[in-house]
Amino acid sequence: MSTHLNLLLLEDSVNDAELMLDVLREAGFELNSRRIDSKADYLRELDQPPDLILSDFSMPQFTARNALQLLQERGLDIPFIVVSGCIGEEMAVECMRAGATDYLLKDRMGRLGHAVSQALERKRLIEDKRHADVLIRESHAHTWRIVATALDAFIGMDAAGVITDWNGQAEQMFGWSRPEAIGRLLSATILPLQYKAAYESGLRHFLETGEGPLINTRIEVTVCRRDGHEFPVEVAISPALQRGGIFTFSAFVRDISTRKLTEERLALQHHTTQVLAEADTLVDAMSKILRTICELSHWDLGALWFVNDHTDVLSCAEIWHQPSVDAMEFSRMTMQMVLTRGVGLPGRVWASEAPATVRDVMEDPNFPRAPYAAQAKLHTAFAFPVRLNDRVLGVMEFFSREIRVLDDDLMQVFVTAGNQIGQFITRKWAEAKVRTHALELEQKNRALDDALIEAQAATQAK
Incomplete structure (x- = not known):
């Protein structure tokens, strides 16, 4: 299966240019090529960038180093292969440092197809990575927008217990601004003194065993504001295993004082x-x-x-x-x-x-x-x-x-x-x-009864 290639040749020799095109066609490339040998033509071609550039090291009006410099000034990332009949090792290294993708000698033209394939593959991988990086950044930005506007406080923490993330709700809840909180120990920022030892012991236990009673569940704990005021919260802590086997932690914290x-x-x-x-x-x-x-x-x-x-x-x-x-x-x-x-x-x-x-x-x-x-x-x-x-x-x-x-x-x-x-x-x-x-009434009644009995007894005695 042929590969379509939009190719720009910086070459003053027509014969050498044709030879390179023949080698590439034999390697399976379907070519759309232009040959130039001057700076003016080169700049004009860069207005519609090619897929790849093959350049002689030195031409009467132009050099590969000049071409590489102009490419960088334009901010273009185009595979650039230097092809020369007499390039020394030092000059080759200099070209690579200047941004060349590869170099080869004209008497070894047989590896041109492989060099071009590698250069294109490298470009594809770089573009894929850039695209992936963009998606990751967009995903992070989207996630952070959600976190930043969440009704709950969000706190990120590394394995050392250092705060790495802190949203606006956390600022309001605890009284520390984001710049102030990030980089501080969590235990020294939101935990009352009486709970710090238990927290540090629990963190060590999880890092050693991967288990902990407070992980991936909702729990109620007491925390404190910057001014020392303690209040109850509901917190959900989730660990994430990063590269190198290092854990990070995310916590959503909800103030349950009203409840x-x-x-x-x-x-x-x-x-x-x-x-x-x-x-x-x-x-x-x-x-x-x-x-x-x-x-x-x-x-x-x-x-x-x-x-x-x-x-x-x-x-x-x-x-x-x-x-x-x-x-x-x-x-x-x-x-x-x-x-x-x-x-x-x-x-x-x-x-x-x-x-x-x-x-x-x-x-x-x-x-x-x-x-x-x-x-x-x-x-x-x-x-x-x-x-x-x-x-x-x-x-x-x-x-x-x-x-x-x-x-x-x-x-x-x-x-x-x-x-x-x-x-x-x-x-x-x-x-x-x-x-x-x-x-009192009962006592009075008893007294009356007693008096009545005494009176009756006195009457009978007479």
């Missing part, structure tokens, strides 16, 4: 309602409520203060704390303390009749228990009123050993819980009054 808050609010409302419905006594209910709120909302200590209507002060009635918290002195001081309106966090909530947050009680000048809070390593505090209609019955107060920022919606859930608890307390107080009144 978690919704779940927390629903759980808090449900458990609060359940505790209040099942509690037999006020003391039993308050202890369980404090524990429920602490465990579901991740507080380390909770306290319930009641308003004494006779003395117009607040006093603490109940405290609960996580077993891991050393709060003996803080609890003792809290139970002994009496607060007036506006004093301390409970006093402020009582006075304002609204929830209040203290980012760090160590820095609050209006927190009398600060030295004891320091011993217990308590920082963020939150309190809300327990009320019935317009009346504040008490205050519930909670502490965390971490610096926390409360969501407005979650605060509203606590306000609702405060109203529920207020209704429950009022009902229990009313029930207690009824029981007390019934007991």
Whole structure:
């Protein structure tokens, strides 16, 4: 099967040109050829580039080196074979460095067909590679457009744990710009300190075994922003094996703070309602409520203060704390303390009749228990009123050993819980009054019965 070839000959010898054409025809090429020997003709021919150029090394008006230079100036990538009757090795090497595809001597014209075939094949391979590179770049660009506009954060990472990709959503989610994030260790960028060791151990295990419980699945983890604020995310991590057996990793990260808050609010409302419905006594209910709120909302200590209507002060009635918290002195001081309106966090909530947050009680000048809070390593505090209609019955107060920022919606859930608890307390107080009144009435009835019996006995004695 013949190969069509659009050929340009730079040759001043008509006989040598015909010989080359004959050799190529015998090699199976169907030729469309032009012979030239001047610079002007050469430049004109380059306006419609040929498939291949055969050039004598030296001609009276033109040389192969001149032709190669002009070819490069035009930015054309055309196979260029130097054919000469007397080219030395040094000159041949010089031509190759200047961009020639191959060279051969005219007395070895028999290998011209093979040289041309190789040159064309090399050109085809180069063009195929360029085309493949274009497709790859387009594919990468298309993929990156998808990643860049994804609603989830996208993070690329190499086997050393270094960030290699970081989309716009990741910038917004974590507070690091793309130029700042790329090149940083992932563990030092988005992971809280307490999780770094486990992450690094898991990465080493995967690189050694190719297995890991967190790979190719969706998991929920806690990450942190640049400012240190921690929040929950759902992450899917996918590994990719590159050349040389080196792994890279891609992760899509979704902020699930809103979902978690919704779940927390629903759980808090449900458990609060359940505790209040099942509690037999006020003391039993308050202890369980404090524990429920602490465990579901991740507080380390909770306290319930009641308003004494006779003395117009607040006093603490109940405290609960996580077993891991050393709060003996803080609890003792809290139970002994009496607060007036506006004093301390409970006093402020009582006075304002609204929830209040203290980012760090160590820095609050209006927190009398600060030295004891320091011993217990308590920082963020939150309190809300327990009320019935317009009346504040008490205050519930909670502490965390971490610096926390409360969501407005979650605060509203606590306000609702405060109203529920207020209704429950009022009902229990009313029930207690009824029981007390019934007991007093029973005692009075017994006294009347006893008096009547004594009167009857006295009458009979007369």
